[in-house]
Structure formats: structure tokens, C-alpha cells
Amino acid sequence: MRPMHHPMLPSDKDAVAGLSLTAGLTRRVWRFSRSYHPRVAGFLAIIVAEALLGLLPPLLIRQILDHSIPSKDRTQVSVLAAVMIGAAVLGAGLSLAERWLSAAIGEGLIFDLRSRLFDHVQRMPIAFFTRTQTGSLISRMNNDVIGAQRAVTQTLGSVVSNVVVLLTTLVAMSLLEWRLTLLALLLLPLFVIPAKRVGRRLAAITREGFDLNASMNTTMTERFNVSGALLVKLFGRHEDEQRGFTDRAGRVRDIGVRSAMYGRVFLTALTLVGAVGAAVIYLVGGHLVISGTISVGTLVALGVFVTQIYNPLTGLTNARVDLMSAFVSFDRVFEVLDAPNPIVDRPGAVELTDPRGEITLDDVWFEYSSGAEVSIASLESEAQHATSDRAGGPVLRGIDATIEPGQLIALVGPSGAGKTTLSQLLPRLYDVTTGAIRLDGHDIRDLTQTSLRAAFGVVSQDPHLFHDSVAANLRYARPNATDAELEAACRAARIHETVASMPDGYATVVGERGHRLSGGEKQRLAIARMLLRDPAVVILDEATSSLDSENEAAVQAALAEALHGRTAIVIAHRLSTITGADQILVLDEGRLVERGHHAELYAAGGLYADLYRTLVRGEASLT
Ligand SMILES: Nc1ncnc2c1ncn2[C@@H]1O[C@H](COP(=O)(O)OP(=O)(O)OP(=O)(O)O)[C@@H](O)[C@H]1O
Ligand SMILES: [Mg+2]
CATH class of the missing domain: 1.20.1560.10 (ABC transporter type 1, transmembrane domain)
Structure with a gap:
């Protein structure tokens, strides 16, 4: 009998090859x-x-x-x-x-x-x-x-x-x-x-x-x-x-x-x-x-x-x-x-204690690796696998930067510039292709992943919540947090009132991926969760989509509290965050094209000035 052939299935040859093993x-x-x-x-x-x-x-x-x-x-x-x-x-x-x-x-x-x-x-x-x-x-x-x-x-x-x-x-x-x-x-x-x-x-x-x-x-x-x-x-x-x-x-x-x-x-x-x-x-x-x-x-x-x-x-x-x-x-x-795991603790990796939050980027180049290096062909879809070996080219090209403890950094740039990618390199979600990232003077690849990640609090563009109660989702950051601590974090993130008004308060189960919350509520809850972790460095990927004017003020207040006394890297789409930053890094096509304060960058009349004018127009139309 002839087997049925389908592009997604292994052929007879594969099956027999498997058997000869x-x-x-x-x-x-x-x-x-x-x-x-x-x-x-x-x-x-x-x-x-x-x-x-x-x-x-x-x-x-x-x-x-x-x-x-x-x-x-x-x-x-x-x-x-x-x-x-x-x-x-x-x-x-x-x-x-x-x-x-x-x-x-x-x-x-x-x-x-x-x-x-x-x-x-x-x-x-x-x-x-x-x-x-x-x-x-x-x-x-x-x-x-x-x-x-x-x-x-x-x-x-x-x-x-x-x-x-x-x-x-x-x-x-x-x-x-x-x-x-x-x-x-x-x-x-x-x-x-x-x-x-x-x-x-x-x-x-x-x-x-x-x-x-x-x-x-x-x-x-x-x-x-x-x-x-x-x-x-x-x-x-x-x-x-x-x-x-x-x-x-x-x-x-x-x-x-x-x-x-x-x-x-x-x-x-x-x-x-x-x-x-x-x-x-x-x-x-x-x-x-x-x-x-x-x-x-x-x-x-x-x-x-x-x-x-x-x-x-x-x-x-x-x-x-x-x-x-x-x-x-x-x-x-x-x-x-x-399946090999390319990101593992180096032998003799050191434990990072009491991080100060000083970050240096030293000629960082990054390219997303091809499929063969990071995954298993048979677990991917056929269409994806066919493209997996096409090199995407560098996404970050020679980034040099120093971030002092306690600074607020605004990362700005057009869509696809590499902002999210750069933020993901810091907690080692990906490893740099060449160059190095240092935290408090240690190459992050010399630190244990657990202690490195404990230093970071990340609120991503699209925060994820588990299908569980609000309290359980918050305690994911700190399992032994008391009810009072949960409430304090939620008050700081300006989400306590919302949670308290839910049918079961903190015991309310949020649907899968938090689909029972609005985008802004979800982000504030993610900020509360991050605060419970009390990290030295905060990475915030502001979602442009949650920028409705009603939530804006609440999120803004939550941010001010969240970022106080910490090193903060904010991928910013809000004017107030950007203009208040200690340092603005402007990314374009993977390159760091401009850096400095708002006033000097605006005066220079480059890419930042363009982006800023676009934002001003956008916010004007919102109000
Ligand atoms: N997992 C991935 N694998 C391969 N390429 C990726 C991956 N994630 C992002 N890229 C590519 O890397 C480039 C930078 O993406 P990144 O998400 O860092 O942009 P961004 O600056 O955060 O954009 P936005 O403002 O739209 O969020 C893009 O060209 C994108 O297509
Ligand atoms: Mg992004």
C-alpha cells in the first residue's frame, strides 16, 4: 500500500531512517x-x-x-x-x-x-x-x-x-x-x-x-x-x-x-x-x-x-x-x-548580590539566530522551517552606552528599530552575538541567570497573566508576599481601586492571558507585579495601544512611583517620560544614532526632533 504524502509529514524515508537508529x-x-x-x-x-x-x-x-x-x-x-x-x-x-x-x-x-x-x-x-x-x-x-x-x-x-x-x-x-x-x-x-x-x-x-x-x-x-x-x-x-x-x-x-x-x-x-x-x-x-x-x-x-x-x-x-x-x-x-540550550550558566558563574544597576553596553551586535541553532525542526511548522536558515542580518549594530545607577533612560526610535530586542538582551533572554553587556561591572554571561534576572523587573509590551486569581498572579513575583504587600504594590501601580471593585477583589480570576482586563489595567497590574519583585533595574516596554487618555494619567502616576530610586530603561511613547529622562537613546535600524537630553537633541534637529514632533501631533489629537 502506498503511504499518503503530505508536505508536513515525514516520508517513508524518514520513518525508515528513524528505525535504523x-x-x-x-x-x-x-x-x-x-x-x-x-x-x-x-x-x-x-x-x-x-x-x-x-x-x-x-x-x-x-x-x-x-x-x-x-x-x-x-x-x-x-x-x-x-x-x-x-x-x-x-x-x-x-x-x-x-x-x-x-x-x-x-x-x-x-x-x-x-x-x-x-x-x-x-x-x-x-x-x-x-x-x-x-x-x-x-x-x-x-x-x-x-x-x-x-x-x-x-x-x-x-x-x-x-x-x-x-x-x-x-x-x-x-x-x-x-x-x-x-x-x-x-x-x-x-x-x-x-x-x-x-x-x-x-x-x-x-x-x-x-x-x-x-x-x-x-x-x-x-x-x-x-x-x-x-x-x-x-x-x-x-x-x-x-x-x-x-x-x-x-x-x-x-x-x-x-x-x-x-x-x-x-x-x-x-x-x-x-x-x-x-x-x-x-x-x-x-x-x-x-x-x-x-x-x-x-x-x-x-x-x-x-x-x-x-x-x-x-x-x-x-x-x-x-x-x-x-x-x-x-x-x-x-x-x-x-535540544541544546545555548543560554546556560557558565561554570563558576558568580552570584550577583545587591545589584546597583549600573549597565554598560560595549559594542553590542545582535542577530537573531537561525532555526537550526535554537529549535527542533519537527516541532516547527513546515512553512517556518523552510525559512529558518535565511539569515535575518544584524538587528543591533555596535551599540555603546553607559547607564548610571538610578538613571531614567528613554529608548526611542521608529518601529522595528530594535528597542525591544535591546531590552531583551539585558536579562539575557538572548545572548549578544558580539560585544558585551555589563551589569555592575560583571559581564552578564559571568553571572548566574537566577541572580541576574532577579536584578531586573520587566514589564513587556503585552504583559502576560496566568489564568488564576489576581493575588496568585501578583504572588508569582514574590510567593511569600503578604496581603498588605500586594495591596501596597497595587496602590503604587494605581490599580488597587480597580481590583477592589472586582466581584471577588484580589481573589477574582482573570481569564486566560488577562483577557478580562483592559489593556491599561493589565499593564498596571504587571507594574504592580514587577514592584513586588523590588528590582534594581526596571525595563518597561510601553505599549502604544494602551495609550487612551483616561488611563494615561493613572499609568503615568504608577510609572513615577515604579521608577523612583531604580535604574529604569523605558521604551517610551509618552512625551512626559521622554522629556523627563536623564538620557535619551535614539535607535534607528539597529544603530544608536543620537543620545542626550531632550533639549539638546531637539535643538540638533535630527531623527529625535522628527519623532518628537510626530508624538506631539499624536498627543494633541488625543486630547
Ligand atoms: N524573534 C525574532 N526573530 C527574528 N527577528 C526578530 C525577532 N523579533 C524581532 N525581530 C526583528 O528584529 C527587528 C527589531 O525588532 P524589535 O522588536 O526590537 O523592534 P522595536 O524597536 O521594539 O519595534 P516596536 O516599536 O514596533 O516595538 C525587527 O526587524 C524585527 O522584525
Ligand atoms: Mg517593541
């Missing part, structure tokens, strides 16, 4: 599951014991048929039957123990993989998140993690059990009657040859299914958050969204049917071969019994054994398939765990 992967999985090895050993020992126990009943039956019954030995019949019961009870106990061990191992592995993934992913630099599709990432944490644990418990267990059952049964059979055993084995190639092919196809289908699931997840996480839902509605795209989604859901359905049919056709063929095998044993064995070569008991025991070798064979061929798809999952989980 299994040798290295096996070692990796082995190392990863090291702490479970004692339990795995116990689990496997139980499986072997169960397999050996399975040999007992046919041999007991043979004994009853060939010896107890002909010699009319009633005691022996009772004893043998009792042994059968004992074996069954022991088998039941072993099966419970086996299940407990496999569940403990499997769930433990899921836990390990999940917590490692979570830890690794949340430490990734911001560039990783700007490129990654959230839904795909979540899918790795759910579906693939579960797929991976199956490799270790279900699949490994069934492989071992089947191998042991197969070998011991074959040994028992050949001891009973080697010619009939050979006969049964002649049918073996009928199992093994198609199994290989089906295994490969099924693994490819599984990978395709996981990718489609991930892409559905992405659609849901993007469309079912407030901003996404708003876009869909305002642009009336329901029909198209529905079409795109059902297209993928439909392909998941088709894949499900295909893989079910692959599995079942194969299973049916095997059952058929098994039945034929048993018939052949009885055909040939029956004649041998009539001619007196073997006993009835031996034939019956062989008849039972022969079904016991075809079952594990079926299991083994399926195990191959399961193992391959489980390894696909492991592969995908490791892919995320292996």
Missing part, C-alpha cells in the same frame, strides 16, 4: 532506564517462571493419559490433578506480581520522562519558544511519553516471555517426538517473512499518526485560546478552520483503520497457519499412534504444545512492530531532551 537508541534506552534495572530483572524472572510453568499442564495430561489411566491408578490421577490446580494458583500469583512490576516500571518511566522533559523545555531560551508549536510540544509530553514506556514494559515483557515459551516448548516437543517437531517448524518461514515487512509499514504508519495528532494538538491550542478564538471569529474563518481540522482528523481515522487492518490481516493469517500446523500434527501424529510409534498422551501433549509455539510466534512478530513504534516514541522524546 535502533541500535544506538537501544543503548540509550538501556542507560535511561538504569534505575529500574533491578525491577526489570525481577519482572523478567517472573516471566520466565510463568513460561516454564506453562509447560507443566500438557506433560501432566500426557502422564494421565499414558500412565495413570492405563494402569487404573486413581491416586495418581488425583495427585496429578492437584498438581495442575497448584500450578494454576501459582500462575495466578505470578501474573499479579508481574503486572504490579510492569505497572511500577512503566509509570515510573513516564514520570521520569515527563519531569525531565518539563525541566529541560522550561529552561530552553526564549528563541526556542518563539519557533516551536506548543501543541506539538505538548503531544511529545503526552502521547510519545506513553508510547515510550510501552517499549519497556509491554513489549520487552512479551518479547522475553515469547522467546522463553517458544524455546522451552520446542525443547519439550523435540524430547517427546523430534520428527513431528521438525514438521511443525517447517511452517515457520510463513510467519517470519511477512512479519518483517508488516513491522516496517506499521512503524511508519505509527509515526505518521503521531505527527498528525501533534498537528491537531497545535491547531487546538492555537485556536482555543482567547486571542486565537478572537481571530477566527473576527475573520469569519470557521468553515476553513473546520475543513483544515477535519482533514487531519480524517487522516488520523484512516491511519487508525489502516493500522488496525494491517494488524488483523496478519494476525488472521497467523491463526490460519497455526490451525493448519495443528491439523498437520494430528494428521501425521494420528497415523503414528495407529501404527504404535507414539502414545496417545504424546500426541495430545504435542497438539497442545504446537498451539503454544504459534502463539508466541504471533506475539513475537507483533512485538517487533510494537517495539519499533515504541522506539519511534523514545526517539521523539530524546529529540527534545537533546
Whole structure:
């Protein structure tokens, strides 16, 4: 059957390339599951014991048929039957123990993989998140993690059990009657040859299914958050969204049917071969019994054994398939765990204590790096990945500046000049490409990230709030803040009255990303949150959109309070902030083109004078 091709999906070639990794992967999985090895050993020992126990009943039956019954030995019949019961009870106990061990191992592995993934992913630099599709990432944490644990418990267990059952049964059979055993084995190639092919196809289908699931997840996480839902509605795209989604859901359905049919056709063929095998044993064995070569008991025991070798064979061929798809999952989980993190603490990084807030920029150049360096291709969308290696060129070009503790710096410049980018370099959301940024004389790359970030309070252009109460959102900045401290911060940020008038006050839950608040309210709440952190340096990216005249005065007052006694870098769109700044830095196309006070820059009649006149016109039209 031809696979369906789609630009977003890995081709057959990818799937097979993934499968050829299994040798290295096996070692990796082995190392990863090291702490479970004692339990795995116990689990496997139980499986072997169960397999050996399975040999007992046919041999007991043979004994009853060939010896107890002909010699009319009633005691022996009772004893043998009792042994059968004992074996069954022991088998039941072993099966419970086996299940407990496999569940403990499997769930433990899921836990390990999940917590490692979570830890690794949340430490990734911001560039990783700007490129990654959230839904795909979540899918790795759910579906693939579960797929991976199956490799270790279900699949490994069934492989071992089947191998042991197969070998011991074959040994028992050949001891009973080697010619009939050979006969049964002649049918073996009928199992093994198609199994290989089906295994490969099924693994490819599984990978395709996981990718489609991930892409559905992405659609849901993007469309079912407030901003996404708003876009869909305002642009009336329901029909198209529905079409795109059902297209993928439909392909998941088709894949499900295909893989079910692959599995079942194969299973049916095997059952058929098994039945034929048993018939052949009885055909040939029956004649041998009539001619007196073997006993009835031996034939019956062989008849039972022969079904016991075809079952594990079926299991083994399926195990191959399961193992391959489980390894696909492991592969995908490791892919995320292996993603390199370029922003890590340097060995011997120092803790910054009592920051003063003196900042120097020393010939800072910055360029957003290409996708390959910061993300995983399979977690990006195809369109994005295609453009990922196109270099964007430098966004900041040779910035030199010194900011004294306690100064208020206004960063101004046209849209796209690099203001936000520059502000993000300070707390090391990105690393400079060349040059250096120093805080209190330390290169920020020599400081621990935790202590560096503790020195900064950032209020971004579009502040984010979690879907939680106002108080919980504020305490994100300082978990042990008292109610009084929350209120003080909110009063300073001129948002206390608003919060107090909400239905549940500070316990009011703000919707996802704060969608129950106006833009200005959200920004003031973000300022309050930042104040709770009490940072040495404040970075404020004023949002032009929240500049309505009613909020203006409140935000202005909040700012004055927030910036008092701290180094402040404000990406300013408000005249009052700009004119009151100790130093104005004018950025244009990544270059620092002008710097100084309002009066001198305005008098110089350059880019700043132009920007200023535009702002004056804008504010005049507002009032
Ligand atoms: N994550 C990113 N990856 C690649 N390029 C980016 C990224 N973020 C911003 N850029 C580019 O860097 C340049 C500077 O963007 P930046 O956001 O710093 O501008 P800005 O001065 O803050 O503009 P605005 O006033 O509109 O907020 C722009 O050309 C932008 O396209
Ligand atoms: Mg910006």
C-alpha cells in the first residue's frame, strides 16, 4: 500500500531512517532506564517462571493419559490433578506480581520522562519558544511519553516471555517426538517473512499518526485560546478552520483503520497457519499412534504444545512492530531532551548580590539566530522551517552606552528599530552575538541567570497573566508576599481601586492571558507585579495601544512611583517620560544614532526632533 504524502509529514524515508537508529537508541534506552534495572530483572524472572510453568499442564495430561489411566491408578490421577490446580494458583500469583512490576516500571518511566522533559523545555531560551508549536510540544509530553514506556514494559515483557515459551516448548516437543517437531517448524518461514515487512509499514504508519495528532494538538491550542478564538471569529474563518481540522482528523481515522487492518490481516493469517500446523500434527501424529510409534498422551501433549509455539510466534512478530513504534516514541522524546540550550550558566558563574544597576553596553551586535541553532525542526511548522536558515542580518549594530545607577533612560526610535530586542538582551533572554553587556561591572554571561534576572523587573509590551486569581498572579513575583504587600504594590501601580471593585477583589480570576482586563489595567497590574519583585533595574516596554487618555494619567502616576530610586530603561511613547529622562537613546535600524537630553537633541534637529514632533501631533489629537 502506498503511504499518503503530505508536505508536513515525514516520508517513508524518514520513518525508515528513524528505525535504523535502533541500535544506538537501544543503548540509550538501556542507560535511561538504569534505575529500574533491578525491577526489570525481577519482572523478567517472573516471566520466565510463568513460561516454564506453562509447560507443566500438557506433560501432566500426557502422564494421565499414558500412565495413570492405563494402569487404573486413581491416586495418581488425583495427585496429578492437584498438581495442575497448584500450578494454576501459582500462575495466578505470578501474573499479579508481574503486572504490579510492569505497572511500577512503566509509570515510573513516564514520570521520569515527563519531569525531565518539563525541566529541560522550561529552561530552553526564549528563541526556542518563539519557533516551536506548543501543541506539538505538548503531544511529545503526552502521547510519545506513553508510547515510550510501552517499549519497556509491554513489549520487552512479551518479547522475553515469547522467546522463553517458544524455546522451552520446542525443547519439550523435540524430547517427546523430534520428527513431528521438525514438521511443525517447517511452517515457520510463513510467519517470519511477512512479519518483517508488516513491522516496517506499521512503524511508519505509527509515526505518521503521531505527527498528525501533534498537528491537531497545535491547531487546538492555537485556536482555543482567547486571542486565537478572537481571530477566527473576527475573520469569519470557521468553515476553513473546520475543513483544515477535519482533514487531519480524517487522516488520523484512516491511519487508525489502516493500522488496525494491517494488524488483523496478519494476525488472521497467523491463526490460519497455526490451525493448519495443528491439523498437520494430528494428521501425521494420528497415523503414528495407529501404527504404535507414539502414545496417545504424546500426541495430545504435542497438539497442545504446537498451539503454544504459534502463539508466541504471533506475539513475537507483533512485538517487533510494537517495539519499533515504541522506539519511534523514545526517539521523539530524546529529540527534545537533546535540544541544546545555548543560554546556560557558565561554570563558576558568580552570584550577583545587591545589584546597583549600573549597565554598560560595549559594542553590542545582535542577530537573531537561525532555526537550526535554537529549535527542533519537527516541532516547527513546515512553512517556518523552510525559512529558518535565511539569515535575518544584524538587528543591533555596535551599540555603546553607559547607564548610571538610578538613571531614567528613554529608548526611542521608529518601529522595528530594535528597542525591544535591546531590552531583551539585558536579562539575557538572548545572548549578544558580539560585544558585551555589563551589569555592575560583571559581564552578564559571568553571572548566574537566577541572580541576574532577579536584578531586573520587566514589564513587556503585552504583559502576560496566568489564568488564576489576581493575588496568585501578583504572588508569582514574590510567593511569600503578604496581603498588605500586594495591596501596597497595587496602590503604587494605581490599580488597587480597580481590583477592589472586582466581584471577588484580589481573589477574582482573570481569564486566560488577562483577557478580562483592559489593556491599561493589565499593564498596571504587571507594574504592580514587577514592584513586588523590588528590582534594581526596571525595563518597561510601553505599549502604544494602551495609550487612551483616561488611563494615561493613572499609568503615568504608577510609572513615577515604579521608577523612583531604580535604574529604569523605558521604551517610551509618552512625551512626559521622554522629556523627563536623564538620557535619551535614539535607535534607528539597529544603530544608536543620537543620545542626550531632550533639549539638546531637539535643538540638533535630527531623527529625535522628527519623532518628537510626530508624538506631539499624536498627543494633541488625543486630547
Ligand atoms: N524573534 C525574532 N526573530 C527574528 N527577528 C526578530 C525577532 N523579533 C524581532 N525581530 C526583528 O528584529 C527587528 C527589531 O525588532 P524589535 O522588536 O526590537 O523592534 P522595536 O524597536 O521594539 O519595534 P516596536 O516599536 O514596533 O516595538 C525587527 O526587524 C524585527 O522584525
Ligand atoms: Mg517593541
